[in-house]
Amino acid sequence: MGIWILNGLTVDVNNVQAKKHIFVENDKIAQVLDAAEGSAPRTEGHEVIDAAGKLVTPGFIDMHVHLREPGFEHKENIATGTRSAARGGFTTIACMPNTRPVIDTVDTVNYILDKAATEGVIRVLPYGTITKNELGRELTDFAALKEAGVIGYTDDGVGVQNAQMMKDAMALAVSIGMPIIAHCEDDTLVVGAPVSEGSFSKKHGLKGIPNESEAIHVGRDVLLAEATGVHYHVCHVSTEQSVRLIRHAKQFGIKVTAEVCPHHLVLSDEDIPGLDANWKMNPPLRTPRDVQAVIEGLEDGTIDIIVTDHAPHSEEEKAKGMMLAPFGILGFETAFSLLYTKFVLTGKWTLGFLVDRMTKKPADVFGLPYGTLNVGSAADITIVDLETKLEVLKEEIVSRSKNTPFIGWKLQGWPIVTIASGKVVWS
Ligand SMILES: [Zn+2]
Numbered sequence: 001m002g003i004w005i006l007n008g009l010t011v012d013v014n015n016v017q018a019k020k021h022i023f024v025e026n027d028k029i030a031q032v033l034d035a036a037e038g039s040a041p042r043t044e045g046h047e048v049i050d051a052a053g054k055l056v057t058p059g060f061i062d063m064h065v066h067l068r069e070p071g072f073e074h075k076e077n078i079a080t081g082t083r084s085a086a087r088g089g090f091t092t093i094a095c096m097p098n099t100r101p102v103i104d105t106v107d108t109v110n111y112i113l114d115k116a117a118t119e120g121v122i123r124v125l126p127y128g129t130i131t132k133n134e135l136g137r138e139l140t141d142f143a144a145l146k147e148a149g150v151i152g153y154t155d156d157g158v159g160v161q162n163a164q165m166m167k168d169a170m171a172l173a174v175s176i177g178m179p180i181i182a183h184c185e186d187d188t189l190v191v192g193a194p195v196s197e198g199s200f201s202k203k204h205g206l207k208g209i210p211n212e213s214e215a216i217h218v219g220r221d222v223l224l225a226e227a228t229g230v231h232y233h234v235c236h237v238s239t240e241q242s243v244r245l246i247r248h249a250k251q252f253g254i255k256v257t258a259e260v261c262p263h264h265l266v267l268s269d270e271d272i273p274g275l276d277a278n279w280k281m282n283p284p285l286r287t288p289r290d291v292q293a294v295i296e297g298l299e300d301g302t303i304d305i306i307v308t309d310h311a312p313h314s315e316e317e318k319a320k321g322m323m324l325a326p327f328g329i330l331g332f333e334t335a336f337s338l339l340y341t342k343f344v345l346t347g348k349w350t351l352g353f354l355v356d357r358m359t360k361k362p363a364d365v366f367g368l369p370y371g372t373l374n375v376g377s378a379a380d381i382t383i384v385d386l387e388t389k390l391e392v393l394k395e396e397i398v399s400r401s402k403n404t405p406f407i408g409w410k411l412q413g414w415p416i417v418t419i420a421s422g423k424v425v426w427s
Pocket residue numbers: 156157158183235236282283
């Protein structure tokens with residue numbers, strides 16, 4: 001039995017919209033038909049989903065997420081994390097390796113892939129670490145990790161402090177056709193600061209993380225990428241300086257790509273209401289000028305893709321307050337509706353632009369065969385209700401954790417059905 005999705009609205013990167021009937025059989029898209037007025041395919045014997053008036057897109061792709069398993073299952077695990085992602089319309093996610101143990105051995109890669117296959121509901125692609133235990137001292141076995149199934153290398157959570165180590169990592173990665181993905185942060189500039197340097201840190205007498213701590217690594221690494229020829233991808237860009245450096249590097253033909261998170265596009269440090277650690281993440285919320293810069297960077301192609309940096313933490317951990325709580329907020333379940341409400345409904349972006357940056361573009365950046373509705377491609381499909389406005393309610397969060405600053409926000413544009421590899425995994 002297959003699934004017919006009837007009369008859904010599709011959109012491409014140029015915002016060309018069309019009404020289609022889509023047929024899913026097994027784990028592939030088997031047919032895509034123009035839904036001319038009154039046309040109806042023969043659907044006997046198949047499940048039928050009426051998508052009239054709804055957006056039908058390739059399943060969203062999130063190249064930066066934390067599933068917390070193994071080691072931190074009180075925050076999230078692969079079962080809960082993939083369900084939370086499915087609620088947000090995601091069908092492919094790439095998980096960061098800063099688990100315990102970290103993903104620096106073939107055994108741990110196998111553990112993640114086995115868990116994802118047996119307990120997950122969507123596709124999980126693991127990253128391996130650049131250095132053993134993310135300590136920045138010794139490279140991992142890149143070739144063995146690649147063979148086991150990682151899609152790139154990153155020490156996300158911390159920056160690689162030593163320039164020679166990063167250069168060696170890039171040289172090794174490019175020699176086997178793999179990318180380096182970098183959390184950019186210079187440890188000598190940030191010690192002990194919970195928020196960014198700006199009006200909020202001053203008002204509350206807190207030490208602030210300066211913009212340079214991110215941008216210094218971006219600047220160093222684009223030069224190392226130029227020297228080695230590696231595909232270098234910058235994680236969660238948050239500052240005006242980083243955008244400027246990436247733009248400059250791209251103009252010189254350096255193979256650099258970059259990502260930005262919804263919260264860095266929507267919130268600045270001036271929005272932080274008080275010392276609530278649900279507003280604490282790394283990189284931190286920056287100044288309004290930085291927010292404007294990352295928006296412009298995404299719009300002009302300097303920043304390629306949108307990722308959530310979904311980073312669950314338990315309520316007990318977040319209750320420790322701004323100074324002591326860990327960095328990170330949830331991302332999956334509000335990503336699309338937040339950006340649709342703030343950028344598409346306000347006329348700043350087209351729907352096609354937003355969808356592209358969450359589907360086809362991330363697939364293209366990482367060379368993945370997903371993010372399209374073409375016949376023969378994986379049956380990863382998200383159906384979105386663009387009309388209904390709903391309040392973000394804590395009780396409805398699927399993630400094991402609840403740490404998001406968006407509770408109580410009224411957002412529009414909610415995924416209502418998520419199909420991953422041909423199976424309805426959220427409805
Ligand atoms: Zn990071």
